[in-house]
Every structure is written in structure tokens, then in C-alpha cells.
Amino acid sequence: xxxxxxxxxxxxxxxxxxxxxxxxxxxxxxxxxxxxxxxxxxxxxxxxxxxxxxxxxxxxxxxxxxxxxxxxxxxxxxxxxxxxxxxxxxxxxxxxxxxxxxxxxxxxxxxxxxxxxxxxxxxxxxxxxxxxxxxxxxxxxxxxxxxxxxxxxxxxxxxxxxxxxxxxxxxxxxxxxxxxxxxxxxxxxxxxxxxxxxxxxxxxxxxxxxxxxxxxxxxxxxxxxxxxxxxxxxxxxxxxxxxxxxxxxxxxxxxxxxxxxxxxxxxxxxxxxxxxxxxxxxxxxxxxxxxxxxxxxxxxxxxxxxxxxxxxxxxxxxxxxxxxxxxxxxxxxxxxxxxxxxxxxxxxxxxxxxxxxxxxxxxxxxxxxxxxxxxxxxxxxxxxxxxxxxxxxxxxxxxxxxxxxxxxxxxxxxxxxxxxxxxxxxxxxxxxxxxxxxxxxxxxxxxxxxxxxxxx
Ligand code: GLN
Numbered sequence: 307x308x309x310x311x312x313x314x315x316x317x318x319x320x321x322x323x324x325x326x327x328x329x330x331x332x333x334x335x336x337x338x339x340x341x342x343x344x345x346x347x348x349x350x351x352x353x354x355x356x357x358x359x360x361x362x363x364x365x366x367x368x369x370x371x372x373x374x375x376x377x378x379x380x381x382x383x384x385x386x387x388x389x390x391x392x393x394x395x396x397x398x399x400x401x402x403x404x405x406x407x408x409x410x411x412x413x414x415x416x417x418x419x420x421x422x423x424x425x426x427x428x429x430x431x432x433x434x435x436x437x438x439x440x441x442x443x444x445x446x447x448x449x450x451x452x453x454x455x456x457x458x459x460x461x462x463x464x465x466x467x468x469x470x471x472x473x474x475x476x477x478x479x480x481x482x483x484x485x486x487x488x489x490x491x492x493x494x495x496x497x498x499x500x501x502x503x504x505x506x507x508x509x510x511x512x513x514x515x516x517x518x519x520x521x522x523x524x525x526x527x528x529x530x531x532x533x534x535x536x537x538x539x540x541x542x543x544x545x546x547x548x549x550x551x552x553x554x555x556x557x558x559x560x561x562x563x564x565x566x567x568x569x570x571x572x573x574x575x576x577x578x579x580x581x582x583x584x585x586x587x588x589x590x591x592x593x594x595x596x597x598x599x600x601x602x603x604x605x606x607x608x609x610x611x612x613x614x615x616x617x618x619x620x621x622x623x624x625x626x627x628x629x630x631x632x633x634x635x636x637x638x639x640x641x642x643x644x645x646x647x648x649x650x651x652x653x654x655x656x657x658x659x660x661x662x663x664x665x666x667x668x669x670x671x672x673x674x675x676x677x678x679x680x681x682x683x684x685x686x687x688x689x690x691x692x693x694x695x696x697x698x699x700x701x702x703x704x705x706x707x708x709x710x711x712x713x714x715x716x717x718x719x720x721x722x723x724x725x726x727x728x729x730x731x732x733x734x735x736x737x738x739x740x741x742x743x744x745x746x747x748x749x750x751x752x753x754x755x756x757x758x759x760x761x762x
Contacts (some may be wrong), residue, residue, distance in 0.1 A: 307331050307332065307334075307335035307352075307354045307396050307398070308332075308335075310331075310354045310398055310450060310451055310452070311326075311328050311331060311332075311398065313448075313449060313450050314326060314398060314399070314445075314450045314451075317448055317450055319421065320420060320421045320423060320444050320445070320448055320450070321402055321417065321418055321419065321420045321421055321441070321444075322356070322401060322402055322420045322421075322435075322440075322441040322442075322444040322445040322448065322450060323356065323398070323399045323400065323401060323402070323441065323445065323450070324359055324369075324371065324399075324400055324401065324402045324415075324417045324441065325359070325366065325367050325399050325400040326398065326399040327366055327397055327398065327399045327400075328398075328399075330366070330397055331354060331396050331397060331398050331399075334391065334394075334395075334396040334397060335352065335354070335396045337394070338351050338352035338394040338395075338396060339352065341394050342394075347394055348393040348394055348513065349393075349509045349512075349513070349533070350390060350393040350394060350395045350509065350510060350513045351393060351394030351395070352394055352395075352396065353394075353395050353396065353452050353453065354395075354396040354397075354398050354451055354452055355390060355395050355396065355397065355398065355451055355452060355453050355454055355455070355510075356397075356398050356399060356400070356401045356441070356442060356445045356446075356450070356451040356453075356454040356455070357387050357390075357397055357399070357400055357401060357454070357455050358400070358401045358403050358439055358441065358442050358454065358455050358456055358457060359371050359400045359401060359402065359403050359441070360403060360406075360407055360438075360457050360487055360488045360490075361384040361386060361387045361400075361455060361457075361486065361487055361488075361497075362380035362382060362383065362384045362387075362486040362487070362488065363380065363383060363384070363387055363397065363400065364380055364381065364382055364383040365379060365380075366379065366380075366397075366400065367379050367400070368380050368400065368488070369416070369614070370403070370405065370406050370407070370488040371402060371403045371404065371405045371406070371414075371415040371416050371417055372405045372406055372416055372608075372614075372636065372637065372638070372641070373416045373615055373635065373636050373637075373638070374608045374613070374614050374615045374632070374633070374635075374636025374637055375488075375608075375613055375614040375615070375636075376614050376615045376636075377614050377615070378613045378614040380486070382486060383486060384483075384485060384486025384487050385482075385483035385485040385486055385518045385520060385521070386455060386482050386483060386486075386487065386497045386514045386515075387455065387486070388486075389513055389514055389515075389516065390455070390510075390513055390514060393513045395513070398450070398451050401420075401439070401441030401442045401445055401454055401455075402415055402417055402419070402420040402440060402441025402444075403415060403437065403438045403439055403440060403441055403442070403462075404437040404438035404440065404462075404640070405637075405638045405640065405641050406488065406490055406601070406605070406641055407438040407439075407457055407459055407462055407488075407490045407495075408438065408490065408601070408640050408641055408644055409437040409438050409640055409709070410436060410437045410438070410461070410462075410465060410701075410709050410710075410712040410713060411434040411436065411437045411440070411696070411698070411701060411702070411709065411712075412434060412435060412436070412437040412438065412440025412441065412466075413434065413437070413698065413699075413702050414437075414438075414638050414639075414640040414641070415440075416638065419434065419440065419698055420435050420440040420441040420443075420444045421433070421434075421435065421444060421698070422434055422435040422436075422443075422444060422447070422469060422470055422695050423435075423444060423447050423448040423470070424447065424469075424470065424471065424695060424737075424738055424739060425737075426736040426737065426738055427736045427737055429736070431697045431698075432697070432698050433469075433695040433696065433697055433698065433738070434469065434695055434696055434697070434698050435447070435466055435469055435470050435695070436465045436466030436467075436468070436469035436470065436691075436695065437462060437465070437466060438457070438459075438462040438466075439454075439456035439457060439458070439462045439463055439466045439474070439500060440466050441454075442454035442455065442456045442463075442466065442500045443456075443466035443467055443469065443470040443472055443474070443500055444466075444470060446470070446472045446500050446501065446502060447470035447471060447472050452501075452502070452506070453499055453500065453501040453502070453506055453510050454499075454500045454501075455497060455498075455499065455500070455514070456474055456497070456498055456499070456500040457487060457490075457495060457496065457497050457498070458474075458476035458495075458496055458497075458498055458716075458720065458726075459490045459491050459494045459495050459496075459597060459720060460491075460494065460593050460597060460713045460716060460717040460720050461712070461713045461715075461716025461717060461719075461720075463475065463476050463498045463500060463728070464476060464690050464716050464719075464726055464727070464728035464741070464743055465690065465691050465712060465713070465716060465728070466500070467500055467690070467728040467730075467741060468690035468691045468728045468730070468739070468740065468741030468743075469691065469694065469695035469738075469739070469741075470695070470739060471730040471739030471741075472500055472501065472502060472730065473500070473501050473502065473503060473504055473506070473507045473727065473728065473729060473730065473758070473762075474498065474499070474500045474501075474507075474727065474728045475498045475499060475507050475511060475725065475726070475727040475728075475751065475754075475755070475758075476496050476498045476719065476720070476725065476726050476727075477496055477498055477511060477515060477725050477751050478496075478525070478723060478724060478725045478748045478749050478751065479493075479494070479496055479523070479720075479723035479724075480523050480524055480525035480527075480723070481496065481511075481515045481525060481527075481725070481749075481751065482496055482497040482498065482514050482515045482524075483497075483515075483516075483517075483518035483520065483521040483524045484496075484497070484521045484523065484524070485518055485520040485521045485524075489600075489604040490597070490600070490601055490604065491596065491597040491598075491599075491600035491601055491604070492523075492600055492604065493596070493600060494593075494596070494597060494600070494720040494721070496720070497514060498511065498514070499511050499514060503762065504536065504727075504729065504755055504758045504759045504762050505533060505536060505759070507727070507755065507758075508532035508533045508535070508536055508752075508755045509532070509533050511532055511751060511755075512529055512530075512531065512532045512533065515529055516529050525749075527749055530752050532751060532752045532755055535752035535753065535755065535756050536755060536756055536759045537756060538574070538756070538759055538760050539575075539756075539760075540571065540574050540575060540576045540756065540757050540760045541574075541575035541576070542575065542576070542577065543571075543575075543576045543577070543684045543685065543757060544576070544577050544579050544682055544683050544684050545568070545571050545576045545577065545578050545579065545683070545684065545685055545686070545687050545757070546579050546580075546581035546678050546683040546685070546686040546687070547564075547568060547578060547579065547580055547581065547686075547687060547688075548581050548582065548583045548586065548678075548686060548688060549580060549581070549582055550582065550583050550584065550586035550587065551583075551586065551688045551689065551715060553692070553714065555692075556689070556692050557692075557693060559734050559735060559740070560689045560691075560692065560693070560740065561689075563689065563731060563732050563740050563742060564687070564688070564689050564742065566731065566732060567687055567731055567742045567761060568687060570731075570760070570761055571687065571757070571760065571761060574760045576757075576760075579683060581678045581681075581683060581686070582674075582678075583671075583674040583675065583678065583686075583718070584674060585667065585670045585671045585673075585674050586671070586674070586718060588667045588670075588671070589667075589671055589714075589717050589718040589721055590710065590711070590713065590714055590717055591664070591667075592664040592667040592668050592671070592721060593713065593717040593720070593721060594647070594710055595647075595651050595660050595661060595663075595664035596661070596664050596665065596668065596721070597644070598644040598645070598647040598648035598651065599647075599648045599651050599652050599661050599664075600648070601641075601644045601645065601648050602644065602645045602646075602647075602648025602649045602652065603648070603652070605637070605641070605644075605645055608632075608633065608636060608637070609628075609629055609632065609633075610628050610629060610631075610632030610633075610636075611628075614636070615632060615635065615636045616628065616632050617631035617632040617634075617635050617636075618631075619631065640706070643706065651664075668721045668722075671718055671721050671722055672721065672722040672723070674722075675718075675722045675724060675745075679747050684746075684747070684753065684757070685744050685745060685746050685747075685753070685754060685757045686744065686745040686746075687742060687743070687744055688715050688742070688743045688745065689715050689740075689741075689742060689743065690715060690716065690728040690740075690741035690742055690743040691712060691715065691716075691740075691741065692711065692712065692714060692715065693712075694734045694736070694738035694739070694740055695738055695739075715743060716743065718745075719743075719745055723748065724745055724746065724747070724748055725745070725746045725747075725748070725749075725750070725751045725754050726743055726744070726745045726746070726754075727743065727744050727746075727754055727755065727758045728741040728742070728743050729741055729742055729743075729744065729758045729761050729762055730762075731761060731762075742761065744757055744758050744761065
């Protein structure tokens, strides 16, 4: 813990931690030492971790990287962070992210972006660690913590993991409790670990997840000992390669990485099978209707009364002016864009044309996956991202849709509620890490982790 705290203090330039909690860390570490001395402590006991700012942490500022939550210090602990602390994990602080987890580069944060510790060859251009869990990815990659929590609504664990050479798993929807995690799009949000290795991910996921009566969508399904399932034996497993993920404009090195991944799994004894997920091309548009729709509804609670920031009012201002001024000042541009898209697609005149249609598309996307799993496929291998980490500022002035395209390989998994993991599998020509994604059957994270273990 002391080594991590020292490393964090030296790494301010990465802007990974937005709130440091050294006193809490040292106190928890001491308690963990006592527990370890008694023997029989849980595997996560004493391990220093970082917590994404989207998780409510008791007595510690939790702002979801938004100005509108300025000054908000929760009275309660999210179930997932509580599970980690009950197991003896040590909290080093809160990690940077895109505002309300909306973004793919960490550049929508009210704290400014986190920075990727990796560089392109000798070129000193600062690169994005990805988003929205950019601070988590940067902190793990730079050895500021042993592991971190992330959340993933459309790729926010898997894309930053791929950009930083780390491992990130989004479990099946319902595996981790959403209680105390600031809501973005409730039917898509899942927490998950961001770690250095697949084994660490298995250990940390087991600690984070489990049934929670406080989240009505939390699944009452036993949590297996994921670590014990890491045998590396994938003989006879059927790995699907979906033809729709061969997309135009994807760099050759991504295709090459994908081919190498196939070869590695084949060498390990898996059978490689060409499959089709025919509705893939509709996933991104459906996601960018459903996610903003849910976000606009979830963000209605930030009204200047209940939490955080309230705008300064002038004489004669009424409640409407208070809402308007508070939300105009408190929400950044991307969040405001999502609120506008969301309220538009949910409005009476457009509900059927956009929101309901997107929900029907979502069902078809889920059915694509159900069909291939029913046909005997155990896991699906795809690229995790369409490129390696890009330069900070490179995508922000452009059309926002360009940024959205980053999520093309990851959003299908959230729409279908499936587990997905990003595994670092190579470097691009400039020496930047690249990741492959494995998608598994619902509730079979153990199997998925084992396949990832064979690929690592
Ligand atoms: N980049 C996607 C978005 O901006 C996904 C974000 C996430 O998974 N939280 O919506």
C-alpha cells in the first residue's frame, strides 16, 4: 500500500486518481495485516485497489467526474466496493473517468482527461487511456494500484483495457450489483474488474459479484470459484468467428491480431468455427438510442435540490430557472447531448419510431447470440477495438459519431447482456498494446476466463 501511495504521488501527470485516500488506505492496510496474520483471509485481503469515481464510496467524494455532483459525499457504500472492502481490499482513491461514464477517451471528465502511460515509439504525443474507465486503466497499466474497478455500459471496461495492455471483464448483466453505482443506462450497466492478468480478474470478479437484494436486477445465482477454473485446457471448445466483425476501414494490423488469436486458440486445441451474427450492423445505432434514452431518465434527478451543485440564482429566478441554470452549468457538452437525444427518442411523437424500434433490434441482436450458443459455440472471438489508443484531442473536435464508432465491437455484448473480456494479445507497429475480445455464454464467466487464460 505504501509503495502504491508513493507511486500515485509521483504520477500526477497521468491524472488517473481524482481523489486520493491515503489515510483510509493505511488504516485498511493495517486491518488487513491483522487479518492476514490470523490466517484464512480472503484472496483480495490487503490488496490495494482504485475505485472508479462512478461508485459511491462512504465518506469519500463521489462525483462521476461531473461538476453537477460537486461536493457530494455519499452516506453509503456501493455493494461492489463494499464487497471488496469486506474482503480486506485497500482503497487508494477514486479514479478518473468520462463524465457519467459517457465517452471513449476520458476527455469528457470534469477533471480533465487521464493519460495513457504508453507512448507510440519515440513519439511523445500523449494518448488516451480509453474510456470511460480511463483512470482505472491508466492506474493499473502504470502500476499505481494492483487492480481497479471499472464499469461497462457499451465497452467502458474492455476498450480502455485494450488501449493500455490490461485485462478487463464485463460480466453477465446481473452478476454485479448496480446498487450505489451512479446510473448511466440501467439495462446495460455492469461493474467489473480491470487487472494486469486474467488470474487477477478471476479473483477480483469473484469478490465483487454476488446476489444483492438491493438491486432488483441482481441475479440470485451462485458465484463459482473462478480462479480454480483456470486450467488453460480448452481442448474441443468451439470458438466462433463472426463474419460481420470484419468491417470496412479496420486497419490491417487489427485483422492480423485477430488471425493470430485464432491461431493461438487453435494451437491450444480449440475448434475454430465461422459464424454469423446477422444483426451486428444495427447494434451501434440501437445502442446510441437506448443508452441516451435511459441516461436522460436517470439524469433527471440532478436538479440542484438533491445533490451537489446548484447554480447561483438571481432575484426573481424561480424553480425552472434553478433547474435550467444548474443543469446547464453542471453537465458537460457530451452529457447534454445525450440528454437531448434521449428525451427526443422518448418523446410521444418519436417513441415508436426510435426507442421501440431500437428495443426490437436489441431483441434480434440477443437472438443472434442465443442461436450461435444453441448451435454449440462456447465463445466468440473478435477484436476489442477498431484501433490502438489514439492521441488526446484527436477525436474530440470531430463529429461525435466518430468517437461513437470506437464502440462498434463492444456494444453488442451489453445489448445482449453477455459476459465479455478484453485480453492484451499484441502490439501494433508503433509498440502500442492491442486487445482481443472474447464473448461468452451468460453466467459462464469461469469458462470465458479460462479461454482468455489460454489466449493471454
Ligand atoms: N463509449 C460508450 C458511450 O459513450 C460506452 C460507455 C460505457 O461503457 N460506459 O456510451
